Amino acid sequence: MHKEITTQAKQKKDEREEVLKEIRQLENRQKILENKQRNEERKARTRRLIERGAILEGIFPLAPDLPGVEVKAFLIALSHLPGAAELAAKLPKSGDKP
Template sequence: MNEQNTAQTKSEEQEEVLKEIRQLENRKKILENKQRNEERRVRTRRLIERGAILEGIFPLAPNLSGAEVKAFLIALSHLPGAAELTANLSKSGDTP
C-alpha cells in the first residue's frame, strides 16, 4: 500500500510540474506577444512621423504613389553631396 501511495504522490508531483511548465510557457507567449506589439507600435509611429516630415517638406508627396516616392528619394540620394551629408548626419546625430 505504501508503494502505491508513493507512486501516486510522484504522479501528482509530475502533473503539478507539467501544469507549471504549461503556465510558464503561456506566460512567455503572452510576454513575447506584448513585446512584438510594442515593437510594431513603435515602428508604426516612426513611419507615420517620417511620412509626415516627407509630406511637409515636399508638398506633392501625398499625390505620389509609393513607387514614385521611392524613385524620388532614390534620385535625391544620387545628387552630388547626398552620400557625404548622410554620412555626416549619422555620425553627428545632427539634423540639416
C-alpha cells in the same frame, strides 16, 4: 507495505502533474510576453513610419499626391545629388544615441 508504495507512486504522479502544469503555465506566459513585445515593436515601427511620412509631406508638399513608386524614385534621385552620400554618412546610425 504495498499500500505505502501505492501512496508514494500517487504522490510522485501528483508532483509530476504539478510540475508539468507549472511548465505549461510558464510556456504560456512566455508566449504572452513574446506577443506583447512584438506588438510594441510593431506599434513603434508604425509610429516611426507615420512620423517620417509626415516629415516627408511637410517638406515636399506634392508627396501626398504622388504614388509610392514616384516618391521612391524621387528620394532615390535626391540620394544621387552631389554631397548626398557625405551628408548621409554624417547621420547617426540606427540605434545610436544623438
